[in-house]
Amino acid sequence: VRRFLHGATIIDVRRRAKVLLVDLDTGYTLVIHLKMTGQLVFVAEAVRFGAGHPNDSLVARLPDRSTRVTITFTDNSHLYFNDQRKFGWVRLVPSSQVAELDFFKKVGPEPLADDFTWRVLQDRLLRRKKTSIKAALLDQTVLAGVGNIYADESLWDARIHPLTKVGSLHNAQFSELHAALIAVLKLSIEKGGSTDRNYVNAEGKKGSYIDFARVFRREGKACPRCGATIEKIRAAGRGTHICPVCQPAPSE
Numbered sequence: 193v194r195r196f197l198h199g200a201t202i203i204d205v206r207r208r209a210k211v212l213l214v215d216l217d218t219g220y221t222l223v224i225h226l227k228m229t230g231q232l233v234f235v236a237e238a239v240r241f242g243a244g245h246p247n248d249s250l251v252a253r254l255p256d257r258s259t260r261v262t263i264t265f266t267d268n269s270h271l272y273f274n275d276q277r278k279f280g281w282v283r284l285v286p287s288s289q290v291a292e293l294d295f296f297k298k299v300g301p302e303p304l305a306d307d308f309t310w311r312v313l314q315d316r317l318l319r320r321k322k323t324s325i326k327a328a329l330l331d332q333t334v335l336a337g338v339g340n341i342y343a344d345e346s347l348w349d350a351r352i353h354p355l356t357k358v359g360s361l362h363n364a365q366f367s368e369l370h371a372a373l374i375a376v377l378k379l380s381i382e383k384g385g386s387t388d389r390n391y392v393n394a395e396g397k398k399g400s401y402i403d404f405a406r407v408f409r410r411e412g413k414a415c416p417r418c419g420a421t422i423e424k425i426r427a428a429g430r431g432t433h434i435c436p437v438c439q440p441a442p443s444e
């Protein structure tokens with residue numbers, strides 16, 4: 193660490209799925225995987241921005257109890273890696289070996305890539321024919337970078353119940369889900385992962401990171417499309433939010 197990290201200069205920052213790659217001039221790369229509850233927060237004198245799991249540490253005084261790694265830059269700004277549940281990790285790997293990491297060999301295509309058509313989505317998902325569509329969407333070897341929020345939001349948008357088996361979906365549903373995924377991911381990039389102003393609302397608490405959500409964490413509230421009450425169910429082992437009218441349960 194002393195030799196390859198201390199005093200190093202960052203030459204590039206890349207992202208693949210939920211993994212961030214920070215290339216250093218020492219020939220090493222910091223590989224950062226946020227997993228389910230990880231987040232990165234950059235704090236300088238005049239700016240602060242963060243991304244990842246939307247909890248209060250995004251706006252709290254740092255380091256806090258969830259801080260696992262602190263990187264200090266020469267101008268005395270800091271990058272904090274926080275993770276409440278310790279599933280995320282940071283590794284220092286020779287840059288030449290990054291592509292050989294197990295994770296990169298197995299990870300699926302990026303939904304925002306130009307060549308990601310609805311047919312590609314269909315092909316990838318159909319590798320998991322017998323599982324629920326929600327589980328397939330969250331599987332990083334099927335698709336890269338689709339997390340719990342985006343899965344719930346795009347399934348609502350495409351009017352598909354999360355427990356529907358992938359094999360029972362029609363062409364039109366794959367096509368609608370494809371459009372929904374791209375719309376949801378683009379909106380999240382537009383709204384999230386930016387400055388403090390976006391995170392802190394009038395109460396100084398949670399910010400707009402998930403304010404754009406139409407079903408996620410809105411159980412008990414009205415569906416913005418039909419007015420029915422949004423429900424929270426369990427799918428793929430995760431808390432899952434649906435409109436029971438827009439997303440009828442699969443019959444089987």
Ligand SMILES: [Zn+2]
Pocket residue numbers: 415416417418419420435436437438439
């Ligand atoms: Zn509805």
